[in-house]
């Protein structure tokens with residue numbers, strides 16, 4: 001049985017009982033045209049459903065036409081499967097929406113990508129301001145690593161912060177720690193990583209929560 005069969009068979013119970021939604025039934029009928037196995041399954045379920053209908057207590061108070069319990073269980077099982085399949089489809093739709101949102105977020109990040117270079121003026125990074133914190137940095141390539149001239153305002157007075165560069169290998173390298181002063185502050189720190197290898201510059205607070213974060217593009221080879 002193919003995946004398409006497995007997926008559609010969950011809906012067969014609803015079709016047999018005449019309770020499928022029209023869009024679903026169209027998809028199912030298209031599959032049935034090419035699948036003898038599923039056609040046979042639907043025939044069987046339809047006859048079971050018909051038997052159940054005869055045995056429906058609202059139409060007939062039981063008696064000799066009552067179908068065996070096993071058949072009833074089977075159709076109820078199909079209906080449960082159908083319900084589960086519906087839920088799975090909803091989850092997939094949610095996943096698609098989430099994936100789209102992620103793609104949009106990635107596209108927005110791409111707009112603030114900064115290309116590091118080793119020009120005398122350095123690589124300028126302006127951070128997207130976040131929760132009242134705004135900052136900019138100028139990165140210079142030095143023999144000791146990457147020097148970061150960092151200007152920041154809006155950090156909480158007295159709180160400790162960490163400035164990091166992350167390399168192409170994903171490892172974060174500390175450039176230094178500093179305290180928020182409650183006023184705009186200029187700092188110069190150095191991280192032991194070549195500027196050409198730096199892919200991200202970011203600041204965390206003393207809970208390791210990210211406060212500022214920008215990506216750096218790989219320089220052209």
Ligand SMILES: [Zn+2]
Pocket residue numbers: 004005031035037038
């Ligand atoms: Zn099939």
